[in-house]
Amino acid sequence: MNAGASAAARARQVGRLRWWQHIAAAVGVTTPGMAKARRQAGNWSAGAEGERRTAQLLAPLLREGWYVLYDLAVGKRANVDALLVGPDGQVFTLDTKLWSRKWRVRLVGGRLAHGDHDRDRQxxxxxxxxxxxxxALGVPVTPLIVVHNAPVDGGGFHVRGVAVFxxxxxxxxxxxxxxxRLNPREARRLAQLAEARLPSYVQ
Incomplete structure (x- = not known):
């Protein structure tokens, strides 16, 4: 699946108005439910855009022996934005965030924050x-959170073992x-194993 595909699909799904909401919108009426749907659709659209930007940045790694898989299902209702296997066989999960440049990404009391917004759940x-x-893969995996737009304190930091940059x-x-350090055979094995054991995420 392409980067951001499931987030874009979710944006379309939650932003879809019912028949009576179309009529209300046509006469200039906005209900609380419509406003909530628009906010949610906007959040999902931002997520999809962030994932597409990440994919563009990662493209050069494909020529350097890296494997990158996008939108993989984990559990019943979750997905990994991107899974990376380095040419040495190291495995990373990459969670993409497209956050407003108005506020800094920082640590507040040991918790991840974006301005005054607590983001530690991420x-x-x-x-x-x-x-x-x-x-699923039987090897250690390193979690990463990559942030678009918003400045990140110190050019990046770790919180509870997760690199944020x-x-x-x-x-x-x-x-x-x-x-x-190179181990192309192991890298290929792990990428193939990930494709076999982690299906594409479908909303």
Whole structure:
């Protein structure tokens, strides 16, 4: 599945108005339900756009022996935005966030925050998804959160074992993690195993 496909589909689904809402909208009436649906659709659309931007940034890695799989199902109702297998056989899960540039991404009392908004649940989600991927593949997996738009304190930091960093540092950090160690056979094996055990996510 292409990057952002399931998020884009979800945006269309939650933003779809019922027949009577179309009539209300035509005469300039907005109900609380319509406003909520628009907000949710906007959030899903932003998620899809962030995932597409991440895919564009990751494209050069495909020529360097990396494998990248998008929108993989974990559990019954969750998905991994991207799973990366490095040319050395290291495995990463990548959670993409497209957050407003108005506020900084930072740590507040050991919790992930975007301005005054607590985002620590995103860390819990990344850790859970990574645990599921690790069980499926039988190898350690490193969770990453990449942030578009919003500035990230210190150019990146760790919170409870999850690396959080700005999108413009993503390739630099991933390449540094490999550090010249190559194991193309293991990388290929793990990518094939991920394709077999982690199906594409469908809303």
């Amino acid at each position: 860390v819990d989600t990344a850790l859970w998804e990574t645990g599921e991927v690790s069980k 700005p999108a413009n540092r993503m390739l630099e950090l991933l390449r540094h993690n490999v550090g010249g």
